[in-house]
Amino acid sequence: MMDELINDFIAETRDNLESLTSQILNWEKNPNDSESVDSIFRFVHTVKGSCGFLDLPRLLALSHAAEDIMSEARDGKILPTKSLVSSVLSVVDRIAILTNAIETKQDVKDNDADLIADLYKELEGARTSEINQPSAKPTDSQSPISAGITIDAIEEKPVEQNDDIIEMFNNPQEVSENKTIRVSLNLLNNLMSGVSDLVLARNEVSRKLNEVLDKSDVDVVFGRLTASVSEMRDAVSLMRMQNIDHLFSALPRLVRDICEELDKDIDLKIDGGEVEVDREMIEALRDPLKHIIRNAADHGIESKEERIAAGKSPTGTIKINARQMGNQILIEIIDDGSGINLNSLGQKVVGTKLKTPTQWDAMSEKAKLDMIFSPGISTAESVTAISGRGVGMDVVRTNIMNISGAISVENNEGQGLKLTLSLPLTLSIIAGLSMRCGDQMFAISRNSVQELILKNNKNVSIEEIGGSKIACIRGERFPYARLSDLVGIGETAEQSYNSRTLVVVKPALGKSYVIDVDAVIDNEELVVKPGAPLLMASGLYTGTSLPDNGRPLLLLDANAVADKICINNADNVTEETSDEDKKSEEAKLSSALLFETIEGEQKAIRLAVLDRLEEVEAKYIGKSGGIKRVKIKEKLYEIFGLKEIPDDGIVKLLRLSDGERWKFLAVKEVVDIIKLDENIAPSLYPEQTEGVLTLDDRQVELMNPYQFFEHDTAVQVNENQKPLCYIDSSDNDDWSNKMLLPLLNAAGYRISTDKEDAQNADVILTLEGENNHNEFDADNCVNLRKNMAANENENSIYRYDRLGLLAAIEEKIAKG
C-alpha cells in the first residue's frame, strides 16, 4: 500500500517538475503573474503535504522552505531577484534528485541545510531590495486559496493544510478537460505487440479466405474485422505519441543557466509545442537539441557589448519552431547571433588538417558550412565551460542520423544561424523498398534510395576497372556491386538477366552507390524491429521487419553497405557529398520521366516535381464534384490523366509535389528516365505542354506540371483574405440566397448581406428591383438585371451570365 502511494507520489512529482521549471522562469520574467506563482506554490505545497504523510523528512524540509518563499511571493511581499530564483531552482533540483533517489533507493549525501539556508538568505535579500524600491511593489495577487494561511518562516510546523489541498482539487483550474490515466510503458508495449499480432492474424485469415471460393457472407464480417483492427492499430500508435513540448520543457532552464554564466540576455521563443511525435523520438532528440541550443546560446549569440556594437538589440533571440510537414517533423532552431564566419572556419579546418587550403578554396559554400559537422571542428572562438571543445556537431549529426533524420544549416553571417532538423514521424515505421536477391528478400529505407533503373536500360553501362566495377548511368559513375556478392549469397541461377534492377542508393554519409538486385518488389511501410546484437554485429543490417506476409524481412543499412563497397574514402567524403548533391540536384532538374499515359501515348514530365510512384487499388478512386480523387491514408487527392475509373485492379499513379501539395497523375507504365538537352521544340499550348522532345526519332511531349496545381480545389485561402462581396438585397431574397450565394462561394468570395459590411466590401452587388442603385459608389458596384436584354443606358449584367458576372466582379476587385 505504502509502496504504491510512494510510486504515485514519484510519478506525479516528476510530471509536475517538468512544467515547474518553466513556471519559475516565467515568474522571474513576469513577477506579477499570479498564475505562475500560484502553481509553483501549489507544487511545493503538494510535495510538502505528501512528504509529511509519507514520512520523507528531507523532501519535507526542502519543500517547506520553498513554500515559505512562494507564500511571500504570492502575497506580493517579495519580488523574484535573479539569485532568489536561482536558489528556488536549486531547491527544486534537489527535490528532483531526491525523488529519483527514492525510486532507485540510493542515498543522496548532499547537505540540504545549506540550500535551505541560502534560500532564506535570498529571501531576506529580496525583502530588503523590495524596501529599497517600493514603487515596484507588485499588485497583490491574493487568491482564495491563500486566505487563512499564515506561514511562520523558519519554524517547523506540522502539516495541517489538508483543507487547502482539497480546496485546490476543487479549483476549476486544476480539473483538466481531458481526463488521463497513467499507464506503464510496458503495458503499452504489450498492447502494441498484441495489436501487431492481431494484424498478422488478420492477414493470415485473409490469405486463407482467398483460398475458399464461396465466402460472400464471411466477407462482410471480415471487412468489419479489418476495419476495426486497423482503427485499433491507429489508436495504439497514437497512444505512443507525445507532445513535443516534453522535449522543449528543459530548454528555458538551460538557456537561463547559460545566460547567467556568460552574462548574456537571451530570449527563447518556442513555437509549435503542440506537434505530436513518437515518445522514443523525444528521448532520442533530447541530447542533440540541448547541444544545439547550448551552441547557439554560447557562441552563436554575442555578448551584450558586441551586439550593441553590431547595431543589434542587446537581447539575443533563439527561436525554436516545430511543425509537421507530410510524414516529417521539422524543427528549426534560429538564432540572431553572429552566424558562422567562413574564413575563421576555414582556418580551423585547414589547421586541423582536414583539408588543404587549396581544397578549402575550391569547396562550395554549402560544403564549407557542412564542415562544422566534422569531428574536431568547433565554431567557438574560445573554449568555454559550456561548449567549444569541438566535440559537438558531429555527434549531433550522428545522433540525428541514427533516427533517420537529417540536419541542415543556413548561415547568415553576422545575422544568425538557422539549423533545420527533419525527422521521420515515428522511429518504428519506415517507408521501405523491398527487393529480391536470389530467394532472399531485403528491404532498404526509401529515403536513401535515389533512383531505380533497369539494368538493360540503354543509359546504363557497367565498366570494369582495376578489379572493381563502376556503373555508369546517364554519364554519371557510381561504385557498383551485386547485392548477392555483398551479402555472400551464392550465385543463383540467373533466369532473367534482363529484368535485373539497379538501385541507386544515397547513404546518409558519403557517396552514392549502385547495388544490383534481381528485382525490386514493393514499396511498403515497415515496422522496424531492432535486431539481436548478433545480427547487428554483421554490420549489414539495421534491423528486421515483419511485413504482412508474415516472413521476416532483413533491413539493409545503407551506410554499412557503402562501407562494404569500400567507397567511403574518409579523405574527401564531405566534398564529394556536396558535389554529388549538386550534381544530383542538377541531374534532377535536367531529367525527365518518360511514361505511357492511360491512353497509351508516351509523354514525359520533369523529374523535379515527381515524388514517387504509387500503386493504388481502383476501389480507392472515386469521382466527386467533377473531380477524380484518390483516397490515400484517409485523405483525398486529385488525380489527372484518368478518363475512366477502372472497376478493379491496380492503378499506377505518379505523385507530383509542388513542395506543399500532392497531385496524382495516372499512368499506364513508367518507361524510363531520360536526360533533357537543349533541343526542346516549343509547343503551341505551353500551359499543357512545356515542349516537345525528340527521342529515337519519336516526338514526345514534355508535360507542364503547372497545369495540375493551377486550379487547386484544395487551396485553403485564409477566410479573411478572401475578397468580400456585399449583396444588397433583403435577407429573404430567394434568388440571391439560392443562386448567387453558392456561385460566389464556390468562386472563393466571402459574402455578406449585412449593411455594416457594405463599407468594407471589395465589391457590391445590387439587384434589379431592389432599387437602391444610387446609394453606392459605382466604382466597386456591379448591377444585375433580370432580363437578358439590357435597358438602354444601364450598365448592368444579366444575372444568369455566369462568366460575365464573375469577370465583372474580378475586374472591380482588381481596380479596387
Next chain:
Amino acid sequence: MENLFLVVEFAGERVAIPSHEVESVVRVENIVSVPGASPVIAGLFALRSRVLTLIDTQYLVTQESRTVNKGDFCVVTEIDGHPYGLIVDRVEDVVTVAQEDLMHIGFANGKWRAISNGMITHDDKLLLLLNSRSLVKVEIQTAA
C-alpha cells in the same frame, strides 16, 4: 528448494535449461536465412508478431552448421529484450532437480565450456547446465 529444468538434446549431448528462461518450445517453419551474418545465426523466424533470431546451438559446439528444417524444435527465450530461438535436436521433458543435485562447476571441455556453467544430476545421469546468455554473446561468435 527444487528447481525446474527443461531437458533438450543438441550436438549429441543432453542439456538442461533453467525453466524460467524458457518461454515456450515451438516447431519452426518458414525460416528466413541471414546472409552475411555470423554462422551462429541459423536464420529468422516469425513467431506471431515477433521475429526470433534462431541460434544454431550445434555450431557453437562443433563449429559445423546444421541445416534447419521446417518442423525442427526451437526453445524460445528472451535475452536482454531480444527474442531468440535455440535450435535443438530433441526436447525431452521438464524435470525437477533438488538444489543439492545442482553443481555450478565447469567440468565441460572445449566449446561446451563457453556455453555451460555447471551440471545437474537427474535420474543418476549427468546433464550439462546451459548458460543461454552466453549463446548470444557477440564475443563468442567472433571467437568461434
